[in-house]
Amino acid sequence: MVKNTGRPGYLQIADDLRAQIHGGSLAPGTPLPSTTRLAEQYGASLSVVKLAVGVLRTEGLVIGQQGKGVFVRDTAEQPPQAGGDPAGEVAELRAAVQDLSLRLAKVEQQLATSTTRRPGRSSR
Structure with a gap:
């Protein structure tokens, strides 16, 4: 279950699956x-x-097979993990930006479809 900790949900899910x-x-x-x-x-x-699984793909822990699913990679095939891996940080930032972009698009869509005048008010 994703908790309201301030850490994005996709990272919580990725952490759990990684563990x-x-x-x-x-x-x-x-x-x-x-x-x-x-x-x-x-x-x-x-x-x-999907964002959480994307993080794991970027880290090389899982691999997708078209039409079959996403599978845990064999540890012998996984790239070595380095401490403070800049590529992993960039992947997390990209995923966060993508998440924010999706959320912003939803807000913009809601604003575009909402009415600007409130019922019962006259425009004098």
Whole structure:
């Protein structure tokens, strides 16, 4: 379940899935649950789950196979993890910008469709 901690939900989900991968409960070759199932499991939207999986892809922990799903990569195939990896930080920033862009687009759409005049007021 995503908690209201100030840390973005997609990073909370990515942290949990990463811990499962490193802990062995998601073994190499194991498919991740579907996006819909993860969204239900974490109480998050599909877009938030997709961002979380994107973070794991960028880190090289999972790999997508078109038409089959997303699978945990074999540790022998994973690139070495360096402390303070700038590429990982850039990936997180890109994911955060994408999330903010989606949220901004929704707000802009709501503003565009809302009425500017309130009912019951006259314009004298």
